[in-house]
Amino acid sequence: MNSKVTVNENITLISLHNVSASMETIADIFEKIGEMDIDVDVISMSPVQSDLTSLSFTVNDEDTIKLLRFVKTLPGLSTKPIVSSGNYIISVLESSMENQPGFASKIFRALAQVNTDIRIISTSEVQISMLVTEADFNCAYEAISECVKNM
Numbered sequence: 578m579n580s581k582v583t584v585n586e587n588i589t590l591i592s593l594h595n596v597s598a599s600m601e602t603i604a605d606i607f608e609k610i611g612e613m614d615i616d617v618d619v620i621s622m623s624p625v626q627s628d629l630t631s632l633s634f635t636v637n638d639e640d641t642i643k644l645l646r647f648v649k650t651l652p653g654l655s656t657k658p659i660v661s662s663g664n665y666i667i668s669v670l671e672s673s674m675e676n677q678p679g680f681a682s683k684i685f686r687a688l689a690q691v692n693t694d695i696r697i698i699s700t701s702e703v704q705i706s707m708l709v710t711e712a713d714f715n716c717a718y719e720a721i722s723e724c725v726k727n728m
Contacts, residue, residue: 687724
């Protein structure tokens with residue numbers, strides 16, 4: 578196995594609660610963020626159980642103020658965004674992950690053993706990305722690196 582572990586630093590997690598679950602609204606939000614030349618990386622939307630949802634996404638720390646000015650203009654947003662800056666995204670890329678049951682569980686077990694605070698997880702067939710706090714970065718990175726080395 579030839580897993581690649583990469584890191585992006587200075588990442589802000591923005592969580593918006595009670596956002597309209599309409600795809601029209603979601604598309605509008607991300608179109609306007611794109612027009613502001615802000616790169617969004619990890620996106621997570623909670624399962625919709627009404628006409629509202631929770632939407633979380635990551636941006637570079639340097640874009641946080643500009644993004645928060647925009648968020649304040651969103652119609653119908655009834656709660657303030659939750660903001661967590663100074664984080665890291667640790668990603669594991671492994672092309673054979675797609676056909677290897679239990680790959681993610683091994684990564685998660687390694688993180689559990691060092692009691693890592695994971696803020697958000699995003700996956701694809703060949704990649705797992707986890708947002709970790711600055712305080713947990715070193716132990717999380719070492720645990721993941723050791724885990725993939727031993728797979």
